[in-house]
């Protein structure tokens with residue numbers, strides 16, 4: 001870009017224009033007369049207003065309403081639960097296991113890409129990309145980056161428990177249920 | 179020849195206007211209305227000569243995205259193989275059939291599935307239209323990949339076409355986005371689990387942030403997933419988002435980008451051709467006549483004097499022919515072939531529709547659309563690297579091609595430049611051998627966690643067979659740059675290797691992976707489940 005001095009005043013410009021007319025052609029970039037400043041200022045403020053408005057509008061598609069079903073629910077345990085055999089409540093992705101120390105709940109959502117793992121005698125296995133987990137949910141094989149989560153559960157009496165899928169507890173947390 | 183016609187009828191009118199009563203003038207005007215409509219629609223009159231045909235193209239907003247005259251080189255079948263137009267044709271077919279499907283499709287979980295069943299089994303021609311939609315979308319993906327290959331191997335990305343290459347990449351991304359968002363809409367098992375996996379790939383930066391322990395304060399993965407699904411799970415919010423993207427946002431983005439793409443082809447001087455194309459073409463036939471035998475009636479009209487070189491400066495119009503009809507015939511032919519393939523394919527094979535989506539039982543194996551199965555193969559080793567890292571590296575690499583490779587040798591010729599065909603052939607051999615070797619190793623011996631269960635997650639994330647491949651390919655590319663002392667040779671090596679890698683990984687993911695993503699020689703060997 002060819003840099004030219006800004007005209008200092010209208011008189012300046014008028015006196016210059018004769019000599020300039022010889023050299024300047026339609027190909028040259030034009031100097032910015034003072035009155036253009038207002039135009040530019042208006043343009044820039046309009047542009048920044050639009051930009052800020054777009055930022056504000058962009059907040060809309062961020063999920064604000066989370067319509068997912070409640071993550072806390074009550075489960076009635078089956079009358080007899082063999083040690084080490086997982087019980088999966090209908091329509092839930094959690095495995096409830098009983099052993100000598102009590103009852104615990106492990107999420108069956110694979111930590112790799114969210115498929116539902118299957119409980120097997122050796123632990124858990126994921127059908128999607130072959131991740132394997134031990135009986136306590138730690139990763140044994142495959143691409144899963146983390147152990148399966150242990151979920152908070154609470155004895156609510158009468159052979160029922162309350163599970164909170166939203167709350168992860170330390171692995172090994174077992175609850176005695178009558 | 180058209181301009182006089184207009185003025186003659188105009189003057190006839192004014193004389194009559196003076197003597198005839200207003201009512202009969204109105205009647206005459208009514209009678210003339212259709213022809214006047216045509217006149218104002220197509221100012222240049224009926225396209226009966228080269229010049230009026232050119233004006234016709236020039237004066238039509240859609241047609242003038244083309245150039246008015248095209249070089250004869252462009253019309254040779256080998257110049258483009260018609261692949262860009264094939265992609266457009268497939269897109270248009272998908273557009274029309276997609277609008278038809280929207281008459282019946284309802285974007286709400288379960289209802290969506292039922293409406294797909296209605297379309298498939300009840301609506302007259304519904305299954306046919308759905309099949310065409312599905313298969314034309316597939317053709318579009320194949321078309322855009324082949325087209326990119328054509329542009330690359332004819333060096334069509336070189337100056338002044340760098341920007342159009344970038345626009346093309348945006349088109350590639352939008353095309354894949356259209357296919358991916360469409361995949362969820364049937365709300366069957368296939369759809370549900372493919373999108374669950376896809377959304378969790380979007381979340382996979384968490385692998386890294388978790389390992390660094392900063393997820394609580396910085397969680398781009400969780401943000402991406404939430405933005406995509408609008409919820410924690412793939413449900414009604416996700417479906418409506420995907421629907422919106424699929425039927426509105428992405429098609430409009432594609433149309434806008436496509437207009438720029440076509441317009442740039444014209445502004446960049448037409449399709450790339452060798453510098454000596456004129457000499458290599460056979461002389462003009464007798465039936466074509468040169469452009470400037472008749473004196474132009476109209477002098478040029480300029481908005482302002484343009485500085486610098488436009489693509490046409492210094493190039494005479496000789497050896498060009500009017501786009502109408504020569505180019506249009508070629509385009510129509512490609513279009514008809516595409517329609518034919520879609521129709522025959524739709525008659526022979528139905529688009530898949532599995533059972534209703536069940537969030538508690540994954541489809542096994544859960545497979546994405548075929549063109550993502552190469553990525554899924556990598557994701558099966560580590561999600562972040564396979565699903566986000568490698569694709570980003572590949573896109574970045576493709577985008578850098580026209581800026582890193584700025585040579586001129588061989589422009590416009592297939593496999594032109596240093597090395598030529600033998601370099602391409604060598605790269606294919608190397609590319610195939612490497613990907614097959616790495617995959618065979620990974621399938622036979624397993625990957626890091628099989629040998630070292632307690633391996634740190636960052637290591638597992640970073641060292642993916644894809645990373646190894648990328649490194650081997652990059653090394654090869656550098657070796658080629660040095661061997662031929664040419665960046666073009668490096669680009670050819672890299673691009674060819676990645677094509678081979680993509681192809682092999684896709685085939686393995688599609689054909690050789692079964693339940694639990696285990697290796698099977700053929701789907702017939704899959705265990706019952």
Ligand code: HEM
Nearest residue numbers: 258262263265266322326334342343346347349350449450
């Ligand atoms: C929806 C996807 C796309 C469509 C419909 C499309 C369409 C077209 C068409 C019709 C042409 C004219 C020449 C021909 O027919 O081959 C063209 C040229 C071109 N395309 Fe594309 N394209 C797409 C994607 C891409 C991609 C992915 C790239 C590269 C990354 C790309 C880069 C180019 C370039 C550089 C040219 C000019 C080539 C030359 O001058 O030879 N396009 N495109």
